[in-house]
Amino acid sequence: MKTVVILLSCVSLIAADKANLRKFTSGNVAFAADIYKQVSAESNENFLVCPFSAETVLALVQSGAKGETRKELRTALHLSQSSEKIENVFRSLLPSLSGGKHYSLHAANKIYVKEGYAIKDDFKKTAADVYQSSVENINFSEKVQAAKTINDWVEKQTENRIHDLVPEDSLTEDTVVILINALYFKGAWSQPFRRYLTLKRDFYKSAGDVIQVDTMRNRDLHGYYESSELNATFLKLSFNKSKKVQMVIVLPNERNGLAALENQIDKVLTAPKFTSKDVNVALPKFTIESSIDFKKILKNAGVKKAFDHADFSGITGKSGQIYISDILQKTFISVDEGGVEAAAATAVHLHGKSLIDYFGGEKSFVADHPFLFYIKIKNIVVFTGRVTSPA
Structure with a gap:
């Protein structure tokens, strides 16, 4: 049996019509x-x-899947069961998410x-036309050079x-194929x-664990x-007055309220109706780097066939010839006084088989205890995470 490796990073999506x-x-939310x-439950x-990185590269993968393999992937990704709708949404959305x-x-x-x-050829055409992906031949038997070539590109x-x-x-x-998707914001x-x-x-x-951290003010x-x-307060921070992109900080009202808030993450990620307020903000600077095992996440979401008796005959060969062996995502974010820098990359391996009073303000938003956040571009959740110990 052969191996296909799919590497992804954070990328974008598309829309054929408004509905x-x-x-x-x-579905993205x-x-x-x-x-x-799943990630919050483990640590x-x-x-x-x-999410967008995994969603995008796995959407490309499912375009070469058949039968139950394809159905399971689409269900876990909350995608339409229609190939045409999936391709239309990615074809129109990817170009529209680019920065300016x-x-x-x-x-x-x-x-x-x-x-x-x-x-x-049909898979290569879909990759190029819908996902804007190029194809390059590589000698995987020369492991050191092959890994260097791929990692240098990422x-x-x-x-x-x-x-x-x-x-x-x-x-x-x-290893026969590696698909990579990379995003930088x-x-x-x-x-x-x-x-x-x-x-x-x-x-x-926590109540008994207090640390000193660099805290920004405005x-x-x-x-x-x-x-x-939700017993929480939402703060929306915009970038250069753009209406397309926003970072939302969600702060539990109670210092020990993060777990209860995370239990309702579906509602948290659905943007509320913000109103413009004069807000005194205290927000820690933070940098996070993570490695996420997406294979486990997908298995828990009901994807079984893709990791064993898979049908990726739309990519190569016949049913049962290749399967996903590993999916790894790496991410990075830095939040400071000037703004946000963030990036992500995911690899999927397919194998053959108080100062408040001083500052004043109409409202106060003091993030002095664990909180969660997300970044949306055109209402698409590109990044999400939590801060329990700023660093």
Whole structure:
């Protein structure tokens, strides 16, 4: 049996018509919530995931799947069961998510194919026309050079933020294809935080565990929402006054309220109706790097066939010839006074078989205890994660 490796990073999506895009957007939120629940249940630490990266590369994979393999992938990804609708939404959305004068967003897809190994023309055409992916032959038997070639490409696409996505020992004689999708985002705040106001402040990791962290301050008009249902407060931070992209910080009203909030992550990721308020903000600076095992996540979401008795005959050969062996995502985010820088890459291996009073303000948003966040571009959840210990 042979191996196909699919490497992904954070990329973008598409829309054929408004109804199709709305369904895709709601599916994206549901998929992001599914991922968040699983990752948060396994650790109490900081983490960052890029649902959109996994969604995009796996959408490309499912385009070469057949039968139950395809159905399971589409269901787990909350995609339509219609190939036409999926392709239309990605074909229109990917180009529309690219950055401009307001923010920077670079996304790229690539397929590395073992020298002498054939993948089907229809799959290559879909990859190029819908997912804007190029194809390159590579000698996987030369593990060190092959891994370097792939990782160098990922580093270039993510401005050197994602490293060693593909370990050389992950490449075997059964590796025949690697699909990569990479995303890099950078945006400057519409209302930057003044660096001289950043000071060490208390952050309550728990009732008995208080640490000092660099805390940024500003007072300006921000999107603001108080949810009695979720017992939490939402703060929307914009980038260069762009209406396309936003970062939302969701702060439990209680210092120990993060777990209860995470239990309702589906509602959290559904953007509330923000109103513009004069808000005094205190927000820790933070940097997060994560590695996420998406194979386990997909298995828990009901994907079984793709990892064993798979039918990827739309990519190459016949049913049962290749299967997914591993899926790994790496992510990075840095939040500081100037704005946000974030990147992601995912690999899928297919094998053959108080200062508040001083600052004033109409409202106060003091993130001095664990919180969660997400970044949306055109209502698509691109990144989501949590901060339990800023660093």
